[in-house]
Amino acid sequence: MDVNYRIHKSKKRKKTISLRIQSESEIIVSAPYFTPAAEISRFIEEKQNWIQKTLRQQKDAALKNKTKEYQAGETFLYLGQAYPLEVFFEPFESEGVVFSNSRFYLNAREDTELRKRCFVSWYKKKAAEYFRQRVDLYSRMLKSQPENIRITSAKSRWGSCSEDDRLAFSFQLIMAPPAIIDYVIVHELAHIREKNHSRDFWRLVESIIPDYHQHRRWLRINHQLLNI
Numbered sequence: 575m576d577v578n579y580r581i582h583k584s585k586k587r588k589k590t591i592s593l594r595i596q597s598e599s600e601i602i603v604s605a606p607y608f609t610p611a612a613e614i615s616r617f618i619e620e621k622q623n624w625i626q627k628t629l630r631q632q633k634d635a636a637l638k639n640k641t642k643e644y645q646a647g648e649t650f651l652y653l654g655q656a657y658p659l660e661v662f663f664e665p666f667e668s669e670g671v672v673f674s675n676s677r678f679y680l681n682a683r684e685d686t687e688l689r690k691r692c693f694v695s696w697y698k699k700k701a702a703e704y705f706r707q708r709v710d711l712y713s714r715m716l717k718s719q720p721e722n723i724r725i726t727s728a729k730s731r732w733g734s735c736s737e738d739d740r741l742a743f744s745f746q747l748i749m750a751p752p753a754i755i756d757y758v759i760v761h762e763l764a765h766i767r768e769k770n771h772s773r774d775f776w777r778l779v780e781s782i783i784p785d786y787h788q789h790r791r792w793l794r795i796n797h798q799l800l801n802i
């Protein structure tokens with residue numbers, strides 16, 4: 575596997591070197607500004623097993639999620655469960671997706687882009703309802719009230735918190751298991767109180783989601799499952 579390492583040296587970073595898998599061919603290493611090159615190489619060397627294992631797991635997850643064609647019999651995820659799709663075309667009924675009795679029903683003509691749009695809009699609607707409820711719950715626990723919540727189509731970021739406490743979440747998260755969604759929500763709500771990833775920030779996340787490490791890992795490995 576040909577992996578490209580990009581080194582970010584930062585004057586703000588004080589002590590630790592860290593490593594992030596950006597894509598299967600690019601890994602970003604962040605290090606304090608004056609870290610010697612040899613130390614960075616040694617760090618990457620030490621992490622080789624972890625890097626190779628994570629890349630392998632990502633590949634397996636990607637293989638499991640074939641490109642959707644929006645045909646009957648395919649399965650689609652909703653809150654971590656896969657449900658089968660039935661397709662029909664009733665030109666006089668409104669097009670779109672209905673979820674009922676553990677099945678997806680899609681009314682749309684044979685047009686992949688249109689069918690995809692139907693799913694995206696269903697997922698966005700469900701995400702808006704679901705996220706609002708969970709944000710309500712956790713914002714009371716964390717005593718951090720967001721200005722508002724937005725559902726986005728962002729592919730590279732699951733959630734964000736702006737300087738003025740506006741939260742955004744990718745609709746794709748509604749496909750993930752509830753525990754993963756809760757982790758992302760708590761993560762962004764914690765940013766209302768801590769606008770960084772300091773130790774205090776992670777302590778705050780941990781006070782609500784003690785096994786958050788596992789959820790971060792799940793997202794790192796399975797993010798391609800959430801593509802439609």
Ligand SMILES: [Zn+2]
Nearest residue numbers: 761765770771
């Ligand atoms: Zn964050």
